[in-house]
Amino acid sequence: MENVGCQTNIITIRITLSLCLSPTYTINVHTMFMLQAAAVQMWYKPGLRKGACLLVCIWSERGIERQMHCSAVLSKMALTQVSSNKCAGGYQKVYEHESVELQCKMKFAVYLPPKAETDKCPVFYWLSGLTCTEQNFITKAGAQQAAADNGIIIVAPDTSPRGCGIEGEDESWDFGTGAGFYVDATEEPWKNNYRMYSYVTEELPKLINSNFAADPDRMSISGHSMGGHGALVCTLRNPGRYKTVSAFAPICNPIGCPWGQKAFAGYLGADKSTWEAYDATVLAASYDGPKLDILIDQGGDDQFLSSSQLLPDHLIAACSAKKIPVVFRRQPGYDHSYFFIYSFMSDHIKHHAKYLNA
């Protein structure tokens, strides 16, 4: 067999078969089936499932049969495009896939700037807040123009697994569906599906890096409210992974607010020490990693600020003590909605671009 390349590393296994020159080349059917078998085995092997991605490209003159065989393997990690709209010179797309972490079909939105047609672009991950899906951000935040101008890919996943059939998942708007809280749940019946932390930090980046013109070394994260909490936690727990972080009205200290207490009790159990690993204020107090530069915007007329759900002062105090650079801006008159996000999104994209395009 000519031109068979096989690279193995711990996280990504990719077998590429590319036939460049000869149109008359035929693949040995037996080898093909062996490859398929190996692929399927790896897929189902627990240790290798996490991050295993098998990509097989076949080009042969008797292709259709073999393609059908292989597509069975591929469909396990395939992306299905749900929608595509041209926007600000680039494309706002929505994809669906079978998530390994979350054990269900998940959608996510990807904005590809014009630059992505020719070069690899850095990636900005946006985590939405309570009750949101992947749609809210792409229709309301108005981030596409700034992303196009700065050549940044924006990925906006959903906020929790959907349609898992767990009892009680749809009972509250601030717990269960649409309220994943970006944790890896340890309590039943949530622990199989509600693994948003791993989804966001592991599965999703790999998916993006393999399927799009994304630069795997340059990514940053941001979010709103619960997503802001998620962005801060992901950054503080993975020093050096994200080039920068910013947040809109984040839940800064979930342990101390009703939302956080309800969610963590449900997902993580009664032992509050397990909650600390998902609390930005606690994580900041013990952060030890590369220098950060955190931008936080908070609406002054935000009802959740006044009802002590957000608690930014706690985070500021912790960052002041630990000398973590934060610029916290209180914007008078603004509330908790996407109107507020829309108003300051370009400032945030600019902040991210400074680090992603450096």
Place this chain on the structure above:
Amino acid sequence: MWSYVGHIEWTSYRFRPAGSPPLGMDPLGSRGVLGVIEECFSAEEQEEADEGITVTRNQLQEKVVEMENFAGHLEEIFLTVEENFGRQEQHLEQHYNEVLQTLSQRYDQRAARLDLDKKSRLEVLYGQLLGCGRTMDSSKELIEAAQGVYRSQDRRLFLKAVMPTIQRIEEFAKEEMDLTLSTALEINTTEDDLSDVKTMMDSISVVPAPSAPVINPQMANSATQTSLRVRWNLFSDDTVEFYELFYRPVLEDLPADNTHGTDVCKVKVKETHCRVTDLLPNAQYELWVMATNTTGISPASEKALYMTVPSPPAIKERGCSSCPEAALIRWDSGNNNPVDSYTVEITEMDTHGAQCGAAEAIVAVPSCQCLIQLQQDRRYMVTVRAVNIGGPSEKSHPLGVSTTGTLFHLLEDTAHPCLSISEDGFTMFYGDEELPLSALAFDDNNFARCVAVLGDLLPVRGQHYWEVAVDDYTEFRVGVAYEDTNRNAYLGATNTSWCMRHILTPTRHKYEFLHDGWSPDLRITVNPMRIGVALDYDGGTLSFYNVELEQHLYTFHCCFQSYVHPCFALDNPGGLTVHNGVEAPGYTRN
């Protein structure tokens, strides 16, 4: 007996000996040069011999050149002498022609006079002759009458006529005969006055007094700060022994009259040019020349006005500022009186401080400042000259200009009296001590309430960047302000200033970004010790950064109506230092 016009310089040529080469070798010895060389065994000696030969060869070559020069000079002298002789010949010829002309003139005059004389005498004599003739006729007639009477037979007629006739004869006899010639027979030849011819003859050998020389107008670039180079010409082929040049300064408030004021100085020279020294710079002088020879002194030439070159200006280092694309240079004139214009010269320097590229000059700068367009990230050397009709002055002391970052100095006369500024002009202190009221001198320009100071104007569009180093406990205000910002107000309180303010409360540090009294609500977790200020005129932004963390703090979006000054203030005792001339870091650029 003749003296030649002009002055020829004689250079003395000293014929030096060829000089002996080192090691006492005789290159022109009997064996000759090559023979000597062959005898040298060691390479060293050979080298030295070679050296010696080279030295001698060079000396001989120099000598050849000198001799050629001498021959040239001799030729020149010969030509000059020939010329002089020719002129002399012409002069003599002319002179003698004149004398001859005069003489012939005189002769003609004299001949004419004699002619006239002769004519008049002849006329007189002719008249006399006629008179005599008439007398003769009348006496003949009388005799005939008497004879007739004597012959008359008629006694009665005789008796009648005899008495009157006798009476007539008696009368006639009584008449005196004037037989003298009415004119002298000799012709009086008056002696002609030939004294002038004599003087003319004498003056052939005597040189006339020269006529007034013609003084030339001032030549460009011939003057220096304290001297003038004056030239003049002879009006004609006069012989001159020496010239006397007179000069005096022309003072504006005194009339140009010889009898008043300044003394006239005099210089005696043999050439037709002179360098007058010991003069004042940027001053006008009146000069005239008189030529003298053995006969006398010429009248004075026309008075010419010359101007010395001005003194060089002095660049005010603290008055200059620079930015990536331009530099503003200010200087002191260096002269009491006004000059016509200034010339600014710019040379690019490379990283080692050597000149690279040609020098550029900006001429006809009318005032003591100049905004020069330059290129980014280079080093330049700038000098200034003052120019008047006498020419340009010497270069001023150079000023090094760097177009990296923006450099400005503080305007110390805008500083609040309580604010003291360091020697180098970049650090300011608000002292603890209470100053006595007398020391608090307020004028229109300095800040009276806010302990503030302005930096020099940033008069160039584009982007500017500077940094301010502060302490943790210093309450400061740092930003920009219009030139006419209210000196009785606090920075940031009016709409003519924008600043970042640090306030120290008992519990925490507070930061405000003030303009027109309003600030956004901002919390900063790490207190900046070094603040980067980035001004963008075109984009209409003023941004502040924490330089150590490369963290953006806040950006004002404003529309600057005119150029602004950087401004600094201290709200409590403490100090801050301005660091400028720093390149704007990448994260401050859009």
